Amino acid sequence: MIDFVVLVLLTIITASTPLVFAAIGEIVVEKAGVLNLGVEGMMIVGAIGAFAVAVTTGDATLAILAGALSGLVLAFIFGFLTLYLLSNQVATGLALTLFGIGFSALLGNGFVGQTYGGLPHLDIPILSDLPIVGQLIFGQDILVYLSVVSAIGVTWFLGRTRWGLAVRAVGENHDAAHSIGFSVALIRMGAVLFGGAMAGLGGAYLSLAHTPLWVENMTAGRGWIALALVVFASWKPWRAFFGAYLFGGITIIQLHAQGFGLDVPSQILSMLPYLATIVVLVLISRDDSRLRLSAPACLGRSFHASG
Amino acid sequence: MLIRLEPRAEASRAMVYQSPLIAVVLTLIAGMIMFRIMGTDPLQAVHAFFIEPISTLDGVAELLVKATPLILIGVGLSLGFQANIWNIGAEGQLTLGAIFGGVVALAFFDVESVFLLPAMLIAGIIGGMLWAAVPAFLKARYNTNEILTSLMLVYVSFLLLSFLITGPLRDPDGFNFPESRLFHDSAVLPIILEGTRLHIGFLVALLFAVLAWLMIVKHIIGFQIKVIGMAPAAASFAGFKEKKLIWLTLLISGGAAGLAGAIEVSGPIGQVIPVVSPGYGFTAIIVAFLGRLNPVGVILAGILMALTYLGGDSAQITMNLPNAVTGVFQGMLLFFLLASDVLIRYRIRLGALRVREVTPRQEGVT
Numbered sequence: 001m002i003d004f005v006v007l008v009l010l011t012i013i014t015a016s017t018p019l020v021f022a023a024i025g026e027i028v029v030e031k032a033g034v035l036n037l038g039v040e041g042m043m044i045v046g047a048i049g050a051f052a053v054a055v056t057t058g059d060a061t062l063a064i065l066a067g068a069l070s071g072l073v074l075a076f077i078f079g080f081l082t083l084y085l086l087s088n089q090v091a092t093g094l095a096l097t098l099f100g101i102g103f104s105a106l107l108g109n110g111f112v113g114q115t116y117g118g119l120p121h122l123d124i125p126i127l128s129d130l131p132i133v134g135q136l137i138f139g140q141d142i143l144v145y146l147s148v149v150s151a152i153g154v155t156w157f158l159g160r161t162r163w164g165l166a167v168r169a170v171g172e173n174h175d176a177a178h179s180i181g182f183s184v185a186l187i188r189m190g191a192v193l194f195g196g197a198m199a200g201l202g203g204a205y206l207s208l209a210h211t212p213l214w215v216e217n218m219t220a221g222r223g224w225i226a227l228a229l230v231v232f233a234s235w236k237p238w239r240a241f242f243g244a245y246l247f248g249g250i251t252i253i254q255l256h257a258q259g260f261g262l263d264v265p266s267q268i269l270s271m272l273p274y275l276a277t278i279v280v281l282v283l284i285s286r287d288d289s290r291l292r293l294s295a296p297a298c299l300g301r302s303f304h305a306s307g
Numbered sequence: 308m309l310i311r312l313e314p315r316a317e318a319s320r321a322m323v324y325q326s327p328l329i330a331v332v333l334t335l336i337a338g339m340i341m342f343r344i345m346g347t348d349p350l351q352a353v354h355a356f357f358i359e360p361i362s363t364l365d366g367v368a369e370l371l372v373k374a375t376p377l378i379l380i381g382v383g384l385s386l387g388f389q390a391n392i393w394n395i396g397a398e399g400q401l402t403l404g405a406i407f408g409g410v411v412a413l414a415f416f417d418v419e420s421v422f423l424l425p426a427m428l429i430a431g432i433i434g435g436m437l438w439a440a441v442p443a444f445l446k447a448r449y450n451t452n453e454i455l456t457s458l459m460l461v462y463v464s465f466l467l468l469s470f471l472i473t474g475p476l477r478d479p480d481g482f483n484f485p486e487s488r489l490f491h492d493s494a495v496l497p498i499i500l501e502g503t504r505l506h507i508g509f510l511v512a513l514l515f516a517v518l519a520w521l522m523i524v525k526h527i528i529g530f531q532i533k534v535i536g537m538a539p540a541a542a543s544f545a546g547f548k549e550k551k552l553i554w555l556t557l558l559i560s561g562g563a564a565g566l567a568g569a570i571e572v573s574g575p576i577g578q579v580i581p582v583v584s585p586g587y588g589f590t591a592i593i594v595a596f597l598g599r600l601n602p603v604g605v606i607l608a609g610i611l612m613a614l615t616y617l618g619g620d621s622a623q624i625t626m627n628l629p630n631a632v633t634g635v636f637q638g639m640l641l642f643f644l645l646a647s648d649v650l651i652r653y654r655i656r657l658g659a660l661r662v663r664e665v666t667p668r669q670e671g672v673t
Contacts, residue, residue, distance in 0.1 A: 087645040095641035102634020109629040221462045228455050267470035274459040285451040
């Protein structure tokens with residue numbers, strides 16, 4: 001029984017980590033007042049970027065960096081279009097997702113069917129061999145630890161640093177931020193690039209650790225679920241972290257359904273994360289005033305300083 | 308800065324129509340660079356992609372077959388997009404339309420009646436509308452973001468189809484393959500061009516585009532849709548019912564996508580299969596933008612985007628290029644279109660800013 005619980009907890013961590021990366025990254029983007037709906041596209045390109053490098057070089061660190069860089073490059077296209085050419089953020093985000101899915105399929109064409117051994121896990125003598133907590137806390141791979149660090153780091157950055165304040169200022173009132181001398185476009189670009197790198201890491205985790213394979217469309221809507229998580233978390237990183245674990249828990253029900261003694265078709269169980277996302281969104285958006293209080297005031301609005 | 312954007316006093320009408328042309332040219336150039344990087348002869352690849360597929364009558368017919376769902380869905384979506392209502396889940400509504408249409412065809416498998424096809428198409432419309440009613444209800448009632456809810460339902464619809472096709476709808480004599488029985492002749496759309504696959508659904512799509520155009524141009528609803536998109540506050544002062552328009556635009560676009568799904572299974576496919584669409588519901592988003600959210604423009608854009616599907620297949624066969632090139636072309640086209648659209652509201656100025664041009668006014672644009 002204990003073994004089963006540990007197994008379930010391990011799969012929850014695996015299912016949640018990509019969501020943590022993508023949601024935390026998108027929180028920074030939206031805090032800066034930019035709505036990037038292209039998370040799914042950045043994740044899938046991150047997944048193939050990381051997997052391609054992992055298979056060709058065999059170097060896990062390089063692969064992780066490649067994943068982040070792939071997401072970042074895609075985010076740059078989005079940032080350039082929305083911040084400098086002032087294109088509609090909703091439409092551009094959708095374009096990013098459509099392009100990302102097509103582009104990743106093209107890049108991944110030669111990698112279908114190849115395998116990768118998975119990321120190395122932490123192995124501390126004694127600690128990693130402890131019952132239960134050994135595997136759960138001291139035996140994860142680097143990206144799981146990085147996801148925790150990023151949640152804490154972003155909370156600290158947004159709340160406690162001068163640049164975090166600048167990001168929030170640009171997101172709450174870009175006219176005021178501009179008038180006191182902040183470069184709205186540059187700060188937003190920084191946030192967009194960070195969000196892209198994080199989505200890329202989320203994708204990298206999918207193809208390096210979650211299912212160390214390349215499959216077209218393997219993100220399967222996780223980018224969109226991450227977007228919903230941002231709203232669910234009221235733009236607070238630590239709430240997004242726990243939200244991601246909640247969703248990770250729902251996602252793995254189908255994997256362990258037989259262990260739980262459930263006899264429901266697998267397709268019906270696979271619907272759960274998507275249906276849960278809808279339910280959660282309804283619960284959150286019913287409370288209109290709270291949503292309006294926590295959402296960045298300039299979210300989704302373009303800024304052009306004439307001069 | 309040497310290159311800068313200067314707001315136009317008035318949005319340029321001419322650029323609205325020139326920008327798609329600029330985008331197509333830029334996409335072609337970028338595509339040729341991409342082919343070069345992939346190690347193929349760019350001119351030969353472009354020929355295989357864009358010319359070869361439509362060099363025969365059969366090819367042209369196939370182009371219109373693929374354009375049919377794109378036009379239907381693109382027209383439907385463009386109504387909502389004008390009102391800033393973003394139905395992103397057309398692929399799911401299409402899937403539901405295919406399921407509903409397919410269930411009718413299989414339920415009356417042995418019935419030979421002229422009413423069977425209309426019943427299938429109506430069932431498809433109802434299926435699409437039901438699926439779009441969920442985001443409509445949630446947005447109208449709880450102000451829930453329709454982008455995310457409609458998109459989540461796409462994944463649910465895929466799983467629903469997968470469940471049905473491996474269970475209740477599976478061909479009893481099909482050796483456990485996840486496919487339904489082939490529809491009888493009375494459940495298959497009539498062909499309008501002998502010897503090709505071009506079916507009557509294309510005319511249905513054209514008719515729908517004309518009706519939508521009339522509604523936008525002539526009917527008060529069309530006016531309300533445009534006002535609510537451009538000036539929501541003005542719309543609410545004028546007493547336009549926003550909730551009614553949320554329901555209306557989502558039901559129309561959902562119904563159109565459902566119809567497209569029913570047409571796909573009763574036309575080119577002829578049975579229910581696990582994947583009924585190569586992403587028509589998502590590509591139609593690009594079609595709607597490329598067609599300038601105008602039904603007539605959507606017809607042209609739908610035909611152009613259909614060519615990218617044919618081109619992908621053709622390039623795969625003749626030049627051994629991966630089929631995924633299609634998706635890349637579609638994504639690039641939307642990128643370049645959105646980038647060119649900046650010229651509608653701004654003009655590009657070279658050289659440094661002169662002092663007298665400085666105005667304290669700021670252009671907040673959404």
